[in-house]
Amino acid sequence: MNYQQLDPDKKDILIIDDKADNLRVLSSLLARKGYNVRKALNWQMALTACQTVLPDLILLDIMMPEVDGYEVCRRFKNWDLTADIPVIFISALDDVFDKIKGFRLGGVDYITKPFEFEEVVIRVQNQLELREARLEILRLNTELEKRVKSRTWELENALQKLQREISSRQKLQDKLLDIVLHDSLTGLPNRVLFLRQLGKALNLAREDIKYQFAVLYLDCDRFKVVNDSLGHIVGDELLISIARRLQSCLNPDDTLARLGGDEFGILLENITDMNSAIQVAESLLQELSMTFKLSRYEVFMNASIGINWGNKDYEKPEYLLRDADTAMYRAKAQGKGRYKVFDPAMYQEAIQLLEIENDLRRAIEREELIIYYQPIIDLHTGRVAGFEALLRWQHPIRGLILPTEFIPIAEETGLINDIDIWVLQSACNQLRIWQAHPAMPKNLTLSVNLSARLFTQANLITQIDQIINKTQVNPSNLELEITESVIMENTNLVRAIIEEIKQRNIKLVMDDFGTGYSSLSYIHSLPLDALKIDKSFITRMQFSQNNMGLVPTIISIAKSMGMTVIAEGVEVKEQVEKLRSLNCDFAQGYLFSQPLAQQLVIDFIASMPQW
Secondary structure, eight states: OOGGGOOTTSOEEEEEOSOHHHHHHHHHHHHHTTOEEEEESSHHHHHHHHHHSOOSEEEEESOOSSSOHHHHHHHHHHSTTTTTSOEEEEEETTSOOOHHHHHHHTOOEEEEESOOHHHHHHHHHHHHHHHHHHHHHHHHHHHHHHHHHHHHHHHHHHHHHHHHHHHHHHHHHHHHHHHHHBOTTTOOBOHHHHHHHHHHHHHHHHHOTTOOEEEEEEEEETHHHHHHHHOHHHHHHHHHHHHHHHHHTSOTTSEEEEEETTEEEEEEESOOSHHHHHHHHHHHHHHHTSOEEOSSOEEOOEEEEEEEEOOTTOSOHHHHHHHHHHHHHHHHHTTSSSEEEOOTTHHHHHHHHHHHHHHHHHHTTTTOEEEEEEEEEETTTTEEEEEEEEEEEEETTTEEEOHHHHHHHHHHHTTHHHHHHHHHHHHHHHHHHHHTSTTSOTTOEEEEEOOGGGGGOTTHHHHHHHHHHHHOOOGGGEEEEEOHHHHHHOOHHHHHHHHHHHHTTOEEEEEEETSSSSHHHHGGGSOOSEEEEOHHHHHHHHTOSSOOTTHHHHHHHHHHTTOEEEEEOOOSHHHHHHHHHTTOOEEESTTTOOOEEHHHHHHHHHTOOOO
């Protein structure tokens, strides 16, 4: 049969019967009724016919050789493509026809022989209509499912769109709230949010006796110098780096806020005692003391911290923060780079500071100030080349006081000028005595530190001349150490004093070089003889096998400008070896000797030390 000639608009009926007469009769009858009719004598022909074109109805004879009608029906029903095609069994009246078996295998009806033509047509027509109805129901169900899916998709899409809009508005609200409550530069909570958190902590402390907290107020020392000298962009970059470092020292439950400028607030929650808060403050100071490597500059920063215990009796969180601020200013007044715990009886500390000030005013006349001397070693010869005069205060009650504890008070009160002149005169007296001793090496130098405030005195040169004339020391053996703060003044008076000092062959040494912010921009214009590398650089150099940090750069700068280099804070032999390899000239530190009392210096020299 030529399947390409089948009319697609007609229903297709496949008749399967091993008797040609039956095929001819049924085929002729159904063809006259307008159906496409195909014929198959056995299972194989039937399968081929279905594989070519799927029929709409199958008329299947029961009694066939090899594969009978039951098996053919079973095979068609098990094949997905033909499983839904209705099958009408054909059976002769004298055949043994198991109707139940036929229906169980999937048959929908049966026709008996001899055929009643009208019966055949009606049964065929009924099954085709039933099939058409089932297909229509299936089509409608499919279409309905599509419509349901489409509508569901539309609703889901609308819901997602609505959710996105809600989420977008919520994000906008959160962003606006974030802007209001957070610092735009660092992303940290601002003062408003910090006070809210502080208020919550205060309320919680009132409700729960076991809950304890502390407030830290941190202010960066000399941040204004960075902002003014290097610009606001560098200042902003530094503030961001400071915020990150502070955050790294805190627990996730703690709150870090930028209160404004270079001031930060820290809320420590669920701590056990004040020692816990102090440990945090110490770790913050340690972290901030490390070099800040910015995109174009390397700077050093320090901070002053005020600590206030979270007393539940405070009426407002602002008062908690206020007292932490008060403690911070007390720390700053005591020398910066430290912390101070707020005490309600802090006025007593003010009285003690006043007593120290009064004691300091009488310390010189009472001969309580003493000088220790730390050797400076020539790295080329390994022998002592000179000493640095280091001031100490032998207080009658407090014992030995280091200069870091009383020099800030002396500077604040103006006593530093008299102290500096006393140190210079005492050191020159000692140098003259040593120069006359046979055990002392020739050309022994003595370094004396001078405060920046002294350079604001117009009579400084006169005082220096009087000391030199009185002690008769060789000015070329005297070295005056100045800090960056002297250079930062850079006034005509300071420049004139420096020029006068150089005219007297007194050497000028830049102390703690590299720790400031502006030294490199001014050093080329000043007649310095030596640079002193700060201890922090020497310490870092020890722990870096491949990178010596700024030390090679500082030495190179000094050499290019005809200056010698002194490394301070040398504590291990490995540092000496590295410094020698970099052609550093001098060094001092605990590796060679701690600062010595005056009476121990001669014995130290007589022992002929060499490194």
